[in-house]
Amino acid sequence: MDFEKLEELLSEKNYPLLKSELKSLEPVDIAEYIDDLEEKKALIVFRLLPKEKAADVFSYLSTDKQLEISDLINEKELAAIISDLYFDDKVDLLEEMPANAVKKILQNTTAVERKLINQFLMYPENSAGSLMTIEFVDLKKEMTVGEALERIRRSAPDKITIYTCYVTDGKRYLEGTVSLKDLVLAKTETRIEDIIRKDAISVNTHDDQEEIADIFKRYDLLALPVVDNENRLVGIITVDDIVDVIEQENTEDFHKMAAIEPIDEEYINVGVFKLARKRILWLVALMISATFTGYIIQSFEDVLQSVVALAAFIPMLMNTGGNAGAQVSALVIRSIVLGEVTFGDLFRIIWKEARISMVVGSGLAVFNFLRIYFLERYPLTIALTVSLTLIFTVITAKIMGGILPLLAKKLKLDPAVMASPMITTIVDAVSLIIYFSFATWLLDVNA
């Protein structure tokens, strides 16, 4: 977005025109603009917003800016904004606020809402409960379509969606769903029970967001009802929040595959020590495992001493092995996440990768042999040692890269943490042993 015009109007203090400009902008764009302003200016712009837009813009602000603005505006203004927020945004905000501010806000709410807020605050992170909101349309199966539409009309402005409506009985048990499309297509006097879809998919408040995202993807849903352990309808999740969940889960996988503990804030806003902490443990673990590679080299020190030229090829062998393994593990991990492969495909994958690694390994070996023997004029035995090792390294790497993620999944570990660094370490060790074994054999030196 380009905020130059707004910036100009703000610095000219042309508030009437700024106000009318803001009217035509999307809330998310206004929020981005306010996020970058300093305290005083942010407050001015925020107060220029039309009343019905303020809560919407507020919900898109960064948490820091939300807290900053909450501090600056008076209690009455804050109460108005908070009461206009959707329930899930309200809970998210309260979660971030200092305890005494929360207390003040809760004083202004009804006992029922207070109880509900406390209940929502207790749902585990990344659960359906923490994602859902309560602004859904509920209908009764005895209603006629006309009555239902009338009810929707009355309550629509406060609802997060009216396109799927939920049919509950007197005890709030979920009986089924009716889409607005069904309602519009039906005759006014038809009863809801005649058009209800009974086999509505629902999830439990404690279900994990990753599974919920999979359900949305599979069934192309716009919204999904959430029930408690007694099968009472307690909230709904909408597809726009699921899109965010998908990106969040993918980010987590990217982090894990790069051997970082997942970070759920924006990288640029996280402190140095927190970032260091998220990385160092994995680096230490991988450093320790890499020392085993060192021991292998150490134990072949005599071979290396007599043909020191061998050392020059170690980085190339190790890198190629690491890269070849990472290629497979990335493919397999991603396929597991997308539900395309399971542990049952293990042997199919091994067989596939065995063949691929023959093709790729031989190609690389030939290329390498030509380079070392003809171009760099090393002795034939060295060229052979390096090239043969390369084939076996690629085969080992590709097969390990295929097996390890599936094995992790089977053991209920996270495949993404089994990723490239781990495989690299194993492949390094194996390839060095092969390398020095070939060297001992072909170069006629004694280990």
Add this chain to the structure above:
Amino acid sequence: MDFEKLEELLSEKNYPLLKSELKSLEPVDIAEYIDDLEEKKALIVFRLLPKEKAADVFSYLSTDKQLEISDLINEKELAAIISDLYFDDKVDLLEEMPANAVKKILQNTTAVERKLINQFLMYPENSAGSLMTIEFVDLKKEMTVGEALERIRRSAPDKITIYTCYVTDGKRYLEGTVSLKDLVLAKTETRIEDIIRKDAISVNTHDDQEEIADIFKRYDLLALPVVDNENRLVGIITVDDIVDVIEQENTEDFHKMAAIEPIDEEYINVGVFKLARKRILWLVALMISATFTGYIIQSFEDVLQSVVALAAFIPMLMNTGGNAGAQVSALVIRSIVLGEVTFGDLFRIIWKEARISMVVGSGLAVFNFLRIYFLERYPLTIALTVSLTLIFTVITAKIMGGILPLLAKKLKLDPAVMASPMITTIVDAVSLIIYFSFATWLLDVNA
């Protein structure tokens, strides 16, 4: 999904019960079931489907199964299914079919549709044109809400969504949108022009799907209109297709970051040679660049000859450098994709990573020094050489990992291809030079 019951009914040839079971299942689940059946059984189950469900199930089948079933059913059946498919699914199918089959099918369509199909077949892959479909509701601004609802009611069964309707003028120019919510809330006699939203976001047929997904995410949309170069409305894209695009784009990034050319089919279904081809070029490129590392070792062969113990620490140093760099590049690449950082943040990131790498590097170096000097009882000079190199390696790796993706983005290259393998190669070279320089200096040997 658990298909045992269906399997049982099928093998018992209890078709009436199987048929009624299929009735209550979701199309996507039925498609998964049929996908795993052999030809003859697949055809039996497919023919048991209720007529109104057949096209829907068909659209969820794998391409192979679609072609198989198209071959087995008679021309009339095929024509019925194809005419029931949404236009985007129809085009996708025709794209995969052999030319003579396509010709036969096109003979049964009207001249107008034939022209439209040919036009759709020409949109570039991953463009808005290739994602959109034509089953949207279009309204005129002179209509009343009552007339609009009547029009929606008549055409709804064939529309992909009725929740957003599009207002066009006589020349098909997009004038704005009206949501079904607005229509339901408005009075019957209100005119569409009084409730139209004029500043509707739209995209061009040639826009890339990644940008379109960003728009959906930013504005929490359910559907988005697509216009041609003359701003005429030609189709719409719905959020369920965008969810697939997001996963596809993420898969592409996972592949690229693992140095594979992106594969858009399911890994398990791709042939050995195609997979080998997608990987070998990158492996060769990285192998060549890793040979530079070899040259560095070669040029310090004398140092290595006099203190061969140095070789044992090369893998640990290289791996730690590679991992430290990959951690940062993954974070930064992901942040670029999510729009959280831009090239303007370059110095902020360098400064951040400089500090993080001091913390992390020093920690690793101390740990390492203790291990090498006290535990493994190497001479002090070797312990110092390795530990000091480690600090510099981590600093170099983390700063390179931060800079390279941003630089790539600035140069309009893909940040994901600048990922770990590339950085590893650079960091390897730098760390070896540092290593041998420290060794020459501290161990008092001559390079």
